Amino acid sequence: MTLVFLLLAAITILGFGAAMSLRNPVHCVVGLTLGLLGLAALYLQLGAQFVGLTQVLVYVGAVAILIIFAIMMTRSSESAEDQTYSHSWRAGVVLALAVFAVLGWAVHFGSTSIPAQNVMPELPVQTIGDALLHRFVLPLEIIAVLLTAALIGAGVLALQDPVPETRGPR
Amino acid sequence: MIVLSPSNIERIDQIFVLTKHWLMGYVPAVAQPLTSAILSVLPVLIAFPAIFAVTTLLERKGLGRIQNRYGPNRTGPWGVLQPMADGVKSLTKEDIVPATADRWVHFFAPVVMVIAAFLAYSVLPIGRNMVVVNLSSGVLFFFAIGALVEVAIFMAGWSSRSKYSLLGAMRAIAQMVSYETPLVLAGLVAVMATGSLSTVSIVEAQAQYSHYLPNWFVFTPWGFAGFVLFMIAATAESNRSPFDLPEGESEIIAGYFIEYSGFKFALFFLAEYLGMFATSGIAITLFLGGWSAPFSFLTWVPSYLWFFLKLLAITCGFIWIRGTLPRLRMDQLMHFAWKFMLPMTLLNIFAAAAWKFFPVGILRWLGCAVFLAVAFVLLTRGLKKRGDVSVRQYRFAD
């Protein structure tokens, strides 16, 4: 457990914990950004350079900004919410703790069978490009169709009814 | 007088690298990694804020002359002490935080922005063997850091709890997000031509000479179009005129940093100019050949001098454009990004791919140039409105 890993894990847990527990939605988004940056640093530490930088570019640069715009447009930050949490929040926390217990048990009892690899694997970007166009060309094309469908769908859903052409007296 | 023998030329060219190695010889082995990192980063931290100080003066004098007036000329001869005066002013001004502002977010916004602006310099090759860290996906790192700036702008605009600042922040983020795609796609052609995302490889691919002319990408049709599109998108990303509606003084009174004063405002100013230099640096790396000399008989000039000369030229270009063109309105800005820049960059990628497949010769020059020219003319003619004067329809969120 190196110091770098502990530091990055602390930053990530702090960020995501803040994202889920703070009152003001904009503070939550700032916490989310911090957690995403911590995760990107963890990817870089694990040697996946391309994924870490893509995570910053896509998640921080696009998804976080999208959530910010949605909060601004729905004015969630201005409405005085009487309760931040739903009335069944205790059940949610208990369920999450139970899931963590199960996952922790699985990690503890299952990880001894994996041999330790001490050599950082080489991952040049050419390998990813090769894989995208040879082994993973079908998922690539499907992702392209999915992103186009999401783009068109999000646009159609968010577009309001067109303003009527003539504004006569009501 | 220094004899210009080849070894002396190389020593002057590599003087910073050799200085660093010499200094590292005095450091014990246990502190080597940390000292190496500090010694690599320190020149960037010193040089670029110094260039920022000079550029503020250059901009004010240059804009003044374009607008037929003197710039600042009271502090020192020709106003050369003006940056110092500005620095003292911004450090000693009272730091006002609005009473209803969100304190922590308000405090951290300029910090995050300056950090993101400085981080972008770590992949710029300023000279031969002079890059802070040679990432194998350096170009991607640069664009990812650019995305961080948007979050900082939103933090600044929202935490001030002021209508002007929030509106300015929303406009700024919308503009930066819209121009990020053309920026990345315009820079992608250089990556395609080199076959690598590493900035050092891209510069080294352009540092070859054919008949004493350099192999810079800007001298190819797709490279020239890519360079122009990249510079337009870079102007929009740095919120500079003519894309400075989010912070125009006559429109929205400084937009998202309206509630900042004193040192925090200076930090925002610094971050904006540093972002401009970093984007110019990446344009130099991708299209203008980085640190390579324009003619093969000029390679005796040190490589970092060429980088800074090109940076000076691009900065003067920025100042010239700022003094000349009027500001774009928000909807004009967005139309320009999505309806012109995005299709043009995609067609540019197509032209660059065709370049690789044609055999070397005059045919591919003509083919790519004609294709790009026809596409440009068709796009601009097709997008021009026919002069319809109907009532403008506004679309709001609710």
Added chain:
Amino acid sequence: MTPLSSYLLLSAFLFCIGLAGALSRRSAILVLIGIEIMLNAANLNFIAFWRFGPAPSAITGVMFTIFSIAVAAAEAAVGLSIILAVYRRARTTDLESREATRS
């Protein structure tokens, strides 16, 4: 040398933070943030297994993560536009208000 189990435990903990938030927050946008946190925790799991697994040269973990990031971005966009459309009718993003769940 950080063992694999540390990364897996961290990933499990982040997943449960996201799950707890998604189950106990009132605002629809914050539930969506919780879902994004869960997806990110799963991505960390993939990268950790790629790094410490038997065959890192077959970059399956990395490729899966790249596709997962793309899908999560698309899902965030569509989810947020649905929330905007519901907001236009109900004037609130509160999941427990009567207007949001009205038919």
